[in-house]
Amino acid sequence: MRLRDLGERALLGKLAPIGYPSGAPLPPGDDAGGVWVEGVAWLLKTDGFLYREVALSGMGPFEVGFRGVAATASDLIAKMGRPLGFTLGLFLPPDLEEAFALGLVEGAAEAAGRLGAFLLGGDTNAGSEVALTVAGFARAEAPLPRRALPGDLVYLAGERWGRTGAAIQAHYQGRDLGAYPRIREAAFYPLPRLELLSLKGLLRGSLDSSDGLAETLWQLAELGVRVELEGLPLYPDVLAFAGSERAARDLVLYGGEEFEAVLVVPPEGEAQVLARAEAVGLPLFRAGRVGEGEGVFLRGEPLPRRGYDHFRP
Incomplete structure (x- = not known):
């Protein structure tokens, strides 16, 4: 093949x-x-x-x-x-x-x-x-695999969601990012967050997001769980760049190259995770939860699986 x-x-x-x-x-x-x-x-x-x-x-x-x-x-x-x-x-x-x-x-x-x-x-x-x-x-000391159980919470770490996707889109559309400095910074200097290490011992699982958020969540679902997205971080500059909430949502889901992390948080540890993240200045966004079943859903609707694939156009 x-x-x-x-x-x-x-x-x-x-x-x-x-x-x-x-x-x-x-x-x-x-x-x-x-x-x-x-x-x-x-x-x-x-x-x-x-x-x-x-x-x-x-x-x-x-x-x-x-x-x-x-x-x-x-x-x-x-x-x-x-x-x-x-x-x-x-x-x-x-x-x-x-x-x-x-x-x-x-x-x-x-x-x-x-x-x-x-x-x-x-x-x-x-x-x-x-x-x-x-x-x-x-x-x-405590390496963290991809892992999730029904009832766990899904958090997004960082603030590059949608911004790197906007920069990639601007590149292909020939658009100037002069009015969007945070979008440019996110794509040009996407430094991973060492603050994540402060959450050692508090998380169930963690995944890098560079293939795109939707693809990353599908990789999580492949563990035999259902991922229910309840919301997405839609930043004002991403909304302004995209021109509509739907277009901004697609940048968050399918933009890729964020070099952020998708975190799986046990519900009993949520308060401690949030407190630790606030103490070190790590932005977190609660995006959804893990349930029984299979697949990825956004507010109850199936989420199409699309992401970067080196061998397919």
Whole structure:
């Protein structure tokens, strides 16, 4: 079967178990992998992309390098891992200017530094176009898998919901983001939130959201539960950009690239989670709850499954 027919999620389901250790801190196919070392989980994540596919209008190599580390770190932090180091694999055309390559690495170093981590080298290769792979490792005392039980609550961490989707849409529509500084900032410098680590021990599960909120919720539903969305964060600038509540809702559900986290909260721990988040300045939005059954629903209506797939247009 060709990959375009199989799809990315189905392919990952076949690839993830190959060579994966039994008794690992996280199951195969989760946002990151890892091994136990003297009772502590060491997590690893690798991400790769073509420059032309992620460089929005106005972005330069610095922003793309920053984004590369942010994407990898988001998966690690969602698993309650504290990032410690990153490496870069660069594919660069031989006629590329030196300053371009330096900008990529400087942006990656900036993101790593703001997360309290470091760049630890990497590899350079000649390529027909610019591409990056980013690997990151983290330490997690209590790694948090994708997990949910009926009765649990669904919270969205952060404030980039819909904003990154708006920036992506602006890129393809040739729209200027000058009047929307928070949308531009969300897409250009999407730093994952170390504040999530303050919720260690209080959550049932956690998922990175970069494939889009709807797709992330469907991945949660694949655990054998029904996800009931009761509301979505619709920020004034996203509403103004979108022009209608329905269009803004679609940006929140299907925009992607937020590098935020979807959190599963046991109902008996909700008050403690909210208090801890407020203490560290972590924005949380209660979006819904988990029930018995299957699928994802928004106010009782089935939510279509759409998200980014590398092998399908």
